[in-house]
Amino acid sequence: MLGNFQQSQLRIELEAKQSTIRDSLINTKQLEQWIWPQTLSANLPETLSAGLKFTSKLAFLEIEYLVKVADDNCLRLILSNGIDGYQEWCWGDGWMQSRLEGITLLPLELGQTYNLMRLRQHIEMRQNNKE
Numbered sequence: 001m002l003g004n005f006q007q008s009q010l011r012i013e014l015e016a017k018q019s020t021i022r023d024s025l026i027n028t029k030q031l032e033q034w035i036w037p038q039t040l041s042a043n044l045p046e047t048l049s050a051g052l053k054f055t056s057k058l059a060f061l062e063i064e065y066l067v068k069v070a071d072d073n074c075l076r077l078i079l080s081n082g083i084d085g086y087q088e089w090c091w092g093d094g095w096m097q098s099r100l101e102g103i104t105l106l107p108l109e110l111g112q113t114y115n116l117m118r119l120r121q122h123i124e125m126r127q128n129n130k131e
Contacts, residue, residue, distance in 0.1 A: 065077045
């Protein structure tokens with residue numbers, strides 16, 4: 001793989017329950033809503049689970065994922081193709097964090113920040129619709 005080794009760790013606080021954050025990350029219909037403009041593989045199951053392989057595409061870039069862990073407060077993904085590395089999401093009531101490491105030509109920290117902000121916006125919209 002061409003590129004540089006990069007790593008990024010981000011943590012934010014938000015007014016959301018652990019279950020809301022989990023659903024936004026592991027429920028594929030919700031994941032597809034906030035991960036836009038990326039698109040995910042067709043025919044994904046309703047929820048991500050360990051052992052599942054899928055891809056995301058953004059223009060000419062394709063990233064392959066292998067779900068290593070998908071539980072109540074952690075999602076760990078092995079990445080290949082456009083990024084060789086891994087991403088880990090952890091969360092609890094009122095917080096979430098993401099750690100991303102890999103070799104790529106892409107600016108990982110910029111992409112990770114964008115995804116975290118999109119996820120936060122998605123969760124806040126869901127919270128507001130429940131009120």
